[in-house]
Amino acid sequence: MGRYVVRRLLQMIPVFLGTTFLIYFMVYQLGGDPISAMFGDKAADPVFVRQMREEYHLNDPLIVQYWYYLTGLLTGDFGTSFSGIPVADELKRAFPISIRLALIAFAIEIVVGVGAGLLAGLRRGKFADSVVLVTTLIVISIPVFVLGYVVQYWLGLKWQLFPATATPGDPTWEDLILPGIVLGSLSLAFVARLTRTSIAENMRADFVRTATAKGLPRRRVVTVHLLRNSLIPVVTFLGADLGALMAGAIVTEGIFNVDGVGRLIYLAVTKHENATVVGAVAALVIVYLVMNLIVDLLYAVLDPRIRYA
Amino acid sequence: MTTNQQTKPEKTDAVPGAPLLEVDDLHVEFRTRDGVAKAINGVSYSVSAGETLAVLGESGSGKSVTAQTIMGILDMPPGVITGGEIRFHGRDMLKMDKDERRKIRGKKIAMIFQDALSALNPVYSVGFQLAEMYRVHEGMSRKDAKARAIELMDLVKIPAAKERVNDYPHQFSGGMRQRIMIAMAMALDPELIIADEPTTALDVTVQAQVMDLLAELQRERHMGLILITHDLGVVADVADKIAVMYAGRIVEHAPVDKLYSSPAHPYTEGLLASIPRLDLKGQDLYAIKGLPPNLMRIPSGCAFNPRCPYAQDICRADVPPLIEVAPARHSACHFAQQVLDKNGGS
Ligand SMILES: Nc1ncnc2c1ncn2[C@@H]1O[C@H](COP(=O)(O)OP(=O)(O)O)[C@@H](O)[C@H]1O
Ligand code: SF4
Ligand SMILES: [Mg+2]
Numbered sequence: 201m202g203r204y205v206v207r208r209l210l211q212m213i214p215v216f217l218g219t220t221f222l223i224y225f226m227v228y229q230l231g232g233d234p235i236s237a238m239f240g241d242k243a244a245d246p247v248f249v250r251q252m253r254e255e256y257h258l259n260d261p262l263i264v265q266y267w268y269y270l271t272g273l274l275t276g277d278f279g280t281s282f283s284g285i286p287v288a289d290e291l292k293r294a295f296p297i298s299i300r301l302a303l304i305a306f307a308i309e310i311v312v313g314v315g316a317g318l319l320a321g322l323r324r325g326k327f328a329d330s331v332v333l334v335t336t337l338i339v340i341s342i343p344v345f346v347l348g349y350v351v352q353y354w355l356g357l358k359w360q361l362f363p364a365t366a367t368p369g370d371p372t373w374e375d376l377i378l379p380g381i382v383l384g385s386l387s388l389a390f391v392a393r394l395t396r397t398s399i400a401e402n403m404r405a406d407f408v409r410t411a412t413a414k415g416l417p418r419r420r421v422v423t424v425h426l427l428r429n430s431l432i433p434v435v436t437f438l439g440a441d442l443g444a445l446m447a448g449a450i451v452t453e454g455i456f457n458v459d460g461v462g463r464l465i466y467l468a469v470t471k472h473e474n475a476t477v478v479g480a481v482a483a484l485v486i487v488y489l490v491m492n493l494i495v496d497l498l499y500a501v502l503d504p505r506i507r508y509a
Numbered sequence: 510m511t512t513n514q515q516t517k518p519e520k521t522d523a524v525p526g527a528p529l530l531e532v533d534d535l536h537v538e539f540r541t542r543d544g545v546a547k548a549i550n551g552v553s554y555s556v557s558a559g560e561t562l563a564v565l566g567e568s569g570s571g572k573s574v575t576a577q578t579i580m581g582i583l584d585m586p587p588g589v590i591t592g593g594e595i596r597f598h599g600r601d602m603l604k605m606d607k608d609e610r611r612k613i614r615g616k617k618i619a620m621i622f623q624d625a626l627s628a629l630n631p632v633y634s635v636g637f638q639l640a641e642m643y644r645v646h647e648g649m650s651r652k653d654a655k656a657r658a659i660e661l662m663d664l665v666k667i668p669a670a671k672e673r674v675n676d677y678p679h680q681f682s683g684g685m686r687q688r689i690m691i692a693m694a695m696a697l698d699p700e701l702i703i704a705d706e707p708t709t710a711l712d713v714t715v716q717a718q719v720m721d722l723l724a725e726l727q728r729e730r731h732m733g734l735i736l737i738t739h740d741l742g743v744v745a746d747v748a749d750k751i752a753v754m755y756a757g758r759i760v761e762h763a764p765v766d767k768l769y770s771s772p773a774h775p776y777t778e779g780l781l782a783s784i785p786r787l788d789l790k791g792q793d794l795y796a797i798k799g800l801p802p803n804l805m806r807i808p809s810g811c812a813f814n815p816r817c818p819y820a821q822d823i824c825r826a827d828v829p830p831l832i833e834v835a836p837a838r839h840s841a842c843h844f845a846q847q848v849l850d851k852n853g854g855s
Contacts, residue, residue, distance in 0.1 A: 404584065405627070406622060406624065406627040406628045407627065407628060407629060407630040407631070409582050409622075409628070410620075410622060410628045410629065410630070411630070412581075412582050412614070413580050413582050413614055413615060413619070413620045413622075414614070414615040414619075414641065414642060414645075414693070415611050415612065415613070415614035415615030415616055415645070415646060416615075416641070416645055417611065417645070420645065425630055428632060429630065429631070429632055432632075502632065503631070503632055504631070504632060504634075504677045504679075505631055505677070505679050
């Protein structure tokens with residue numbers, strides 16, 4: 201197990217280098233010229249431009265620029281945006297918000313998704329099952345921004361159950377409930393369907409029949425024997441999804457005005473703040489890789505037939 | 510340890526010598542999209558304490574469905590019990606409420622499944638699955654239940670039980686896994702064990718060991734045993750009586766030695782002729798011609814008639830009832846007497 205973890209951590213290095221270089225390349229090569237963008241419509245001051253290009257190594261070949269960037273990263277320096285704010289500070293501000301949002305979405309996903317899936321799986325073909333199937337299908341087919349505005353309008357403005365927009369800069373937990381629902385809804389639908397299929401499949405499994413034959417109460421058969429086994433594929437999905445939730449909140453954060461990583465990236469892209477974009481994406485890549493490793497390890501805990509060596 | 514603390518009130522009001530379990534004219538069908546499969550069409554058999562009943566028949570003849578109905582683990586739907594009674598100590602279990610039924614399962618009647626690898630839960634240690642019996646049925650503490658689990662593993666002769674109690678099912682060999690299944694069935698000292706092809710999934714070399722273990726425990730504890738098999742060779746030494754099933758019906762029922770020496774039903778005769786025998790080494794094995802019937806379209810009259818070398822017109826018209834053809838011998842064949850006479854059984 202220990203060796204497996206070490207090997208996986210080592211494997212992350214080339215993946216990390218590859219993805220960050222790709223981002224770096226795309227942002228700096230394909231994006232517009234950041235310095236002239238700072239001046240907008242006004243003519244640029246040539247002295248200032250030369251000075252900026254020196255300071256940000258913009259005259260060096262891309263690979264050299266990337267090298268500077270990478271060595272900076274290793275010492276915890278994510279670079280500085282053109283507006284002079286250290287990118288690390290921006291990340292430190294935005295990440296906790298996005299993490300909080302992702303956790304809320306995640307919790308809703310697990311509780312409602314697994315619950316609905318369990319109900320549907322146990323009553324396959326019955327009314328409750330049809331309700332779950334139709335509802336999840338609707339959720340899956342509606343684009344996120346439509347769902348976002350619908351939820352914001354009805355739950356936030358009309359019925360005023362929760363705040364419709366987040367407090368700028370530092371949203372409270374309550375502020376994040378509606379965006380959490382919207383962010384988690386798509387995965388929730390997948391979790392519900394995955395759980396349903398898995399439950400329905402395992403319900404006829406021999407070991408469930410054995411559990412009944414042992415004279416265990418039905419509740420114990422379902423929770424201890426049926427659910428535990430059925431959740432193995434669901435947990436895999438959930439783990440991979442937690443990373444995606446953090447990265448995938450751009451639209452949701454935009455609608456609800458949440459100052460998280462999604463909005464940070466969106467604003468940085470529009471302002472050509474290359475260091476911010478690359479830094480935020482690099483951090484997300486790390487989150488994603490670590491989440492994947494945790495899922496794989498969790499998988500081995502849930503299913504003892506899997507052994508990592 | 511409190512091994513013998515269990516009380517069995519049912520035993521006191523049981524008639525001495527009366528059967529432990531009686532299946533009486535049981536009917537089960539499966540209603541599926543493709544049609545209605547009549548899986549069980551009037552099965553009756555009984556087992557007493559200390560007695561072993563072997564249930565024999567080709568695959569699909571309804572042996573497992575009968576067992577599942579007794580245990581109350583039939584898939585319903587699509588299964589529907591359309592008639593009959595299953596009496597345990599004289600009381601019809603099909604009329605009991607869910608809770609009463611559950612208290613019999615595992616505790617009074619236990620079941621051993623064919624494929625221990627799929628019948629044991631892959632994500633829990635064998636110790637957990639054994640201990641669960643004591644924790645749920647007797648409210649024992651985790652620690653005590655674990656100790657009992659180790660005792661059980663010792664009972665079924667699993668080497669180094671203490672070290673292996675935390676291992677998972679996939680870490681055991683097939684034979685050892687089936688021993689775990691046996692241990693689980695023995696946990697609460699049941700009165701009746703139903704073993705559904707307990708050795709079919711095993712290597713030939715370990716089949717005999719597992720069967721011996723089961724027979725030994727049954728004798729020691731004076732349990733009733735229903736031993737389901739499609740292999741006549743397996744049951745010869747351990748069974749007291751045999752019920753032969755065909756298309757959801759019992760076609761012959763007899764003490765084991767009688768059935769071997771002089772079958773009273775053409776189907777049994779065919780089954781016996783298809784066992785490899787040492788004295789006929791080198792000869793081609795006999796095989797009953799044709800296939801078992803489709804349960805959605807069972808032939809009229811005797812279900813065996815399309816495959817039967819004795820079949821006459823009456824066989825296609827009338828269902829032969831199971832009647833006593835000699836003391837303690839029953840056969841469901843219009844020509845049972847002839848078959849029996851031919852085989853020197855009367
Ligand atoms: N859950 C089920 N759904 C539909 N048909 C079933 C089910 N279980 C058993 N059957 C049918 O009942 C018949 C008898 O099966 P079974 O009792 O398992 O035979 P065996 O004698 O081999 O144990 C088979 O034809 C089988 O297809
Ligand atoms: S009743 Fe007829 S068909 Fe059926 S077993 Fe007897 S002889 Fe054969
Ligand atoms: Mg079977």
